[in-house]
Amino acid sequence: MTILRVRGLIKRYGAVEVLHGIDLDVERGERIAILGASGSGKSTLLRCLNFMEMPSAGEVVLDGEVVGRRERDLIAVRQRVGMVFQQFNLFPHMTALGNVMEGLVTVRRQNKAEAQARAAKELARVGLADKAQTYPAHLSGGQKQRVAIARALAMDPELLLFDEPTSALDPELVGEVLNVIRSLADEGRTMLLVTHELGFAYHVATRVIFLADGLVHEQGTPDEVLKNPRKERTRAFLASHRQFSF
Amino acid sequence: MRWDFASVLANSDALLVGLVGTLRLFAICLVLGLGLGLVVGLGRYARSRWFYLPATAFVEFFRNTPVLVQILWFYFALPILVPFEISPLAAASLGISLNSAAFSAEIFRGGIQSIERGQWDAARALGMRWGQAMRRIILPQAIKRMLPALTNRAIEIFKMSTLGSAVAYVELLQQGKLIASLNFNPIEAYTTVAVIFFVLLWPLLQFTYWMERRLKRDE
Numbered sequence: 427m428t429i430l431r432v433r434g435l436i437k438r439y440g441a442v443e444v445l446h447g448i449d450l451d452v453e454r455g456e457r458i459a460i461l462g463a464s465g466s467g468k469s470t471l472l473r474c475l476n477f478m479e480m481p482s483a484g485e486v487v488l489d490g491e492v493v494g495r496r497e498r499d500l501i502a503v504r505q506r507v508g509m510v511f512q513q514f515n516l517f518p519h520m521t522a523l524g525n526v527m528e529g530l531v532t533v534r535r536q537n538k539a540e541a542q543a544r545a546a547k548e549l550a551r552v553g554l555a556d557k558a559q560t561y562p563a564h565l566s567g568g569q570k571q572r573v574a575i576a577r578a579l580a581m582d583p584e585l586l587l588f589d590e591p592t593s594a595l596d597p598e599l600v601g602e603v604l605n606v607i608r609s610l611a612d613e614g615r616t617m618l619l620v621t622h623e624l625g626f627a628y629h630v631a632t633r634v635i636f637l638a639d640g641l642v643h644e645q646g647t648p649d650e651v652l653k654n655p656r657k658e659r660t661r662a663f664l665a666s667h668r669q670f671s672f
Numbered sequence: 673m674r675w676d677f678a679s680v681l682a683n684s685d686a687l688l689v690g691l692v693g694t695l696r697l698f699a700i701c702l703v704l705g706l707g708l709g710l711v712v713g714l715g716r717y718a719r720s721r722w723f724y725l726p727a728t729a730f731v732e733f734f735r736n737t738p739v740l741v742q743i744l745w746f747y748f749a750l751p752i753l754v755p756f757e758i759s760p761l762a763a764a765s766l767g768i769s770l771n772s773a774a775f776s777a778e779i780f781r782g783g784i785q786s787i788e789r790g791q792w793d794a795a796r797a798l799g800m801r802w803g804q805a806m807r808r809i810i811l812p813q814a815i816k817r818m819l820p821a822l823t824n825r826a827i828e829i830f831k832m833s834t835l836g837s838a839v840a841y842v843e844l845l846q847q848g849k850l851i852a853s854l855n856f857n858p859i860e861a862y863t864t865v866a867v868i869f870f871v872l873l874w875p876l877l878q879f880t881y882w883m884e885r886r887l888k889r890d891e
Contacts, residue, residue: 476797478793478796497801501800501801504796504797504798504799505798505799508797509793511790511793511797513790515791515794516794517791517795518813519812519813519816528798528809529798529799529800532798532800532808533798533799533800577794577798581798581799
């Protein structure tokens with residue numbers, strides 16, 4: 427079943443066109459890794475899917491319904507599509523628990539006790555039950571990102587967007603975040619993941635998309651795209667990433 | 673010459689009345705000035721020109737006209753244009769509040785702008801409306817950063833309250849003038865008024881220093 431359908435998505439900033447017409451279908455339970463050089467438009471694509479950036483043209487269809495451009499429609503979509511950011515973007519004036527509760531209390535209007543119970547559950551899921559009362563300033567990067575994931579999960583998203591979730595982390599902290607994301611994959615959640623972690627994409631994704639110059643350049647199973655790329659640019663990209671592997 | 677503070681102390685009840693008047697004017701102008709300042713500051717931050725242009729005009733006008741002129745205008749000119757009396761308290765409150773609103777609007781705007789874009793992103797990604805994001809995420813962080821500047825503004829407002837004496841509003845300076853003219857002791861009377869202000873404001877200023885140090889440490 428198709429949960430997300432994108433047709434002819436174009437994004438321009440002034441005279442510069444970043445995305446030149448992207449078509450994309452996401453089936454329920456799919457895990458799509460989006461790869462591409464910096465500037466290829468992968469983050470922009472992700473941000474257009476929950477309308478953090480307004481597409482300049484094209485159509486986004488969520489669960490059979492075309493998403494409109496009114497504030498009300500955008501808010502409804504964002505509640506159904508969770509997002510995790512490269513820089514975590516935790517709310518520094520709230521504890522870990524407060525961060526995870528915030529959407530439930532302010533957006534969903536749940537009562538405090540209910541939201542608190544749910545938030546505690548999500549923190550436990552990402553292995554941070556003991557950090558509930560800790561403020562972000564006292565968490566490591568990996569812990570911050572896990573709180574951010576719990577914050578997104580608390581809203582019961584039908585689709586999760588990860589925008590380079592480990593790119594801002596020290597290497598030794600990457601694993602704990604990838605493990606959490608893999609556990610979500612194992613639950614059968616639908617997710618799109620912009621990443622530079624090729625190994626992770628290979629093992630966890632069900633499909634890999636390679637973006638270049640604002641277009642889908644090549645896509646297929648991890649084996650097809652990462653092991654046997656058909657196109658020259660995909661090969662060059664993968665080669666540059668593996669330059670120093672051993 | 674001999675300093676004669678006894679003649680001032682003999683009128684301490686008049687000074688006390690003045691102090692109450694000063695505090696009343698200060699409280700009114702603090703609430704109105706900062707409250708209106710927040711509204712105007714949000715207008716200055718808004719992308720819509722319907723909010724931005726009036727807010728900007730307001731700030732430009734009141735930052736570039738002297739408070740004393742405004743107070744005198746509200747007291748002497750406005751009653752000619754409108755069918756009701758303006759009390760000295762109302763005129764002084766209007767002048768000082770509007771001026772403070774213009775200055776504090778810039779503090780609010782700057783504070784809100786200083787919050788990283790990622791905070792807006794995270795709030796919107798959860799499905800928050802603009803107002804919810806502002807109230808729950810942006811303002812609580814911005815106000816913390818603005819506190820030293822806002823406290824400085826409060827100190828300014830406190831000192832500006834003396835301008836109320838221009839329309840004979842009963843506050844500390846007005847009472848000092850009264851005591852000086854009755855007892856021919858301007859040195860003692862005005863010195864006392866200055867000392868009272870210093871004693872009240874010095875701790876407040878120390879508080880802003882302390883707050884600035886603490887904020888630096890937190891960040």
